[in-house]
Amino acid sequence: MRTVVIEPVFEAWRESARELLSLRVPPSEVLWSDDAREPALFAPANENLPRAVVPNVPASFLDMARSVAAHTDVRRWSVLYRVLWRLTHGDERNLLAISPDPDTRQLQQWCKAIGRDIHKMHAFVRFRLVGKDEITGREQFVAWFEPEYRIVRLAAGFFEKRFAGMDWSILTPHECVHWDGSAIHFTPGVSRSAVPDDDALDELWRTYYRSIFNPVRLKVRAMQAEMPKKYWKNLPEASIISELIAESGGRVDKMLTTESRPAKPAPKNAYLESLRKMNTPQPPSDAPSNEP
């Protein structure tokens, strides 16, 4: 049995796995563990590296591994290595097509959790305007976010594409990412105090949030399924949720007891007149009707 301690990033696992595989070490012989030190900053993944660790590993496996590496489950390295072994030495080349297989399923579930975390980061990051670059005139924004997993690098490309025209930083406890108009770069994690608490626009955003809510259709559970409470503390709109819920009953009662309004006759208006005169074509003959 050998113990392999790696820095918890995909590249480190790939290096070790490549070596173990070439020595033909079966998965049952390896104990994997994370290097407990905060990971030093790695050079960004070199996209030009050959995509396969060894010949015959499907590219989809490497994509999965890259994503699973961001998870925090201690078992992830050993499951990845076992799947790699089964794909290459276990004569199970089609393993990834078999979703019900426990290992495949486990990888899929980790990938799904990572995908969801990335998606929520894309959705719930809130930028605050902190200034303007005096030379370039570009607006500068900062956001604070607390992802569940180590996904900053996986999530960063989206922000680069979307917010190219402004300078921004997203700070997280684990790693930070910055864009200055020409390049993305990463720095170590920081604490929340580095980010201002609010933005001048937050109040307007809350006004929108309040007005777009329909009190007749209160469905708090559905909201929380998609926007779990753990995200609320960094969402400016979340501070009025409980107030909106509390008011909704009264607002609905008021609507249901309002007296109905009669129709108002059409005002004198040339356009409405022309509508009335418009020679309307007959509806198509295959139009559904109320008759069965």
Added chain:
Amino acid sequence: MELHQKLEILADAAKYDASCASSGAARKDSRGSKGVGSTGGSGICHSYAPDGRCISLLKVLLTNACLYDCHYCINRRSSNVQRARFTPDEVVQLTLDFYKRNYIEGLFLSSGIIRSADYTMELVVDVARKLREEHHFRGYIHLKTIPEASPSLIELAGRYADRISINIELPTQEGLTKLAPEKNLARTQLAMDHIRNKIDERHADKRKPDAPKPPPFATGQSTQMLVGADDSTDAVILRRADLLYGDYRLRRVYYSGFSPIPEPSLLLPIKPPPLVREHRLYQADWLLRFYGFTVGEITTEASPNLDLHLDPKLAWALRNRAVFPADVNKASRESLLRVPGLGVRNVNRILSARRYTRLRLADLLRLRVPMKKVMPFIIAADHNPARLGLDDEALRARFLPPPRQAELDFEMPMAAPSDIDSVRTGEM
């Protein structure tokens, strides 16, 4: 009037429109530009309101003043609601400000009709033009168009927008005549046809390698139908939806359960339809689009309305027990898609896995298939449901939600959490 107050009025006025999707746009992003914005892939819900609805776009009206008198609408001319009007620049600035803070995916702009359809449409298009041309905005833009506006304006709207839509509102002309006297079904469908042709043209042009690059045009159109404002049955609603999907290739039909509004009209029912009806329609809609069902299978002459207690796929399966059980190791994709509880994703996984292995119940369990629902309808390597009583008359009762307490009996059935999920994901 303060911007704040305008936003309050004009967002409130827009909230009854259910569509908020921001997916399906052509891929574009802000790299190399001075602006912001990206689209492509599936849209993002940046927040959720306590009504469970996704907030992905800044959804506002340019003005809520309106010449029309659509009785289900809070903005109709007979309503005494307070009126407001944004200037195009105000909407442009709000969109950019919200976008840069990552509150939204883009703008969904609609408007009450003032002066004339063309006048209104020009204002709406102007906002989109400014965003795209003056501010290099590459985010999502959805414009609501007015069927009576001139075709050239609709084309211009389509050039700036990722999605355009016209609300059909009600499935029959009869309903419109009564509740939206200015609207006309044939005119609406004519405008949809025009949009469809433009979208098609763009795709056709793109395929010719030597043709000049076609001007950009929206990648899709969608519509909304109100449920429960008139007495149309679900069969009528679904047949209209099916026709719209077929004839005009709509991306989506949104069903919006008529909801009580402040300023109610005398012509409308006071009680809203049960929310679950809207759920069932969305489920039926998925069955039409992705599961190979026809309207005639989902609703029948005897029962033109969907069963509120059971999802429409299960209800169909119980009416058609003779076609079951389906063998998960052998049955065709089409048959598996008809098994209650097997969604598109799991059917794909089953088809892929069974090329290499014979599936047992434990395998399905690992795929998180709802076993209780599926078991009576399938055969697996270690399971044959013969004795589970597919012919049992009581089978339906097994799937009904537990009876409610007596004092709640008058309440309409609610959608189960799994139903709510299926409406979102389309997995049934």
